Amino acid sequence: MADTSASMGSLADLSCRDFTCELAARKSVPGGGGAAALAGALGIALCSMVGNFTAGKKRYAEVEEDVLCMMGEAEELRSKLIGLIDADAVAFEPLSRAYSIPRDDPARAQELEAATKEACSAPMEMMRACARSVELLEEMGEKGSRMLLSDIGCGAALCSAALISASLNVFVNTKALADRAYAESLEQEADQLLATYALRADALASLVARRIRGEE
Template identity: 50%
Template sequence: MEMMQKSCGLFVDELASKAAVPGGGGASALVGAVGIALGNMVGCLTLGKAKYAAVEPDILALNEKASALRARLKSLVEADAVAFAPLAKAYSIPKDDPARAAVMESALDAAAAVPLEIMACCCQAIALLEEYAAKGSVLALSDAGCGALFCAAALQAAGLNVTVNTRLMADRAKAARLDAQVEEMLREYPARANAVYERVRARLGGK
């Protein structure tokens, strides 16, 4: 059964088990999908309201982008499981096997690529949630803040799933390039997500 076809309960139970998948990468993608889904919800609750008629075209555009991101993040839950399977097998190859190094390197490349894409999607999601928080219905303002926090957590968690693989790569130049991409995203987007949270909290009367 594909990951996104499982019930929430089964997914969480398998996540808690010793099964190889799902793991941190898939969980990150799922949390990111939940985060941007909250943005979509803000948009849906804003559309059709006279008070927000001026921003309706913007909200429609946001919803279209958010729906595409949500679909991609959901697909990355499965992609992460698929990418990890060859790596799990590679770890079982005897260390004295001449083929092990090449198999490991290829598997590490694939295993790092998926969480890196999860990170990129979460960055895009945070940018959309900034707009949802600024333009969406005040009745759903807290959901925009929640979505931003979820996407920031997913971004940071996916980053760990990149670096756990790059640290083992024999091609250190490639590893450094991937690590630099991770750091660039982490420098900017968690702070942007937290700024959304702080603005939402202030508007809701928090301190």
């Protein structure tokens, strides 16, 4: 099977150039999951950026406490999403090993089921983190510096893409699970997060576009 992050150290520590080279290579990791986590991290990082340009400004003194609180949570989310780049890659290793077990081995089905469930974990966590990121971007869009409104829109667009991308990595794994109750529970949560937060992120990006173009 393809190489995994164990052979290259932490994917999250690579430069942008090197990460995209690894992503483009004929390897299974990093793949769509790692890219989704990075997109989400970039999205919430823009929320922090707007907060950093807002905090300390007299014009925004009334919302200073709220902005600082958002910045603290945004940094936690950014760190979590960056960590999920490697978590997603690590989860591929046991899945890769399970698929390589001979089909006539009685242990194959059990090991494959366990590894597939584990492979669902990181992308689900990405979706949850991105959903909260959208909420913070909405609030920062209302309270943060007007000069950085376009960055709020960019952050929302990135989080929308991250949510959709992470969901695909959930669904491709739940499809293979024998435990349909477990699979359907994850699918329902993923569908709800998509229906709520991908739409909210898209709406925020569209609102920003209209505002910066003077249409509202």
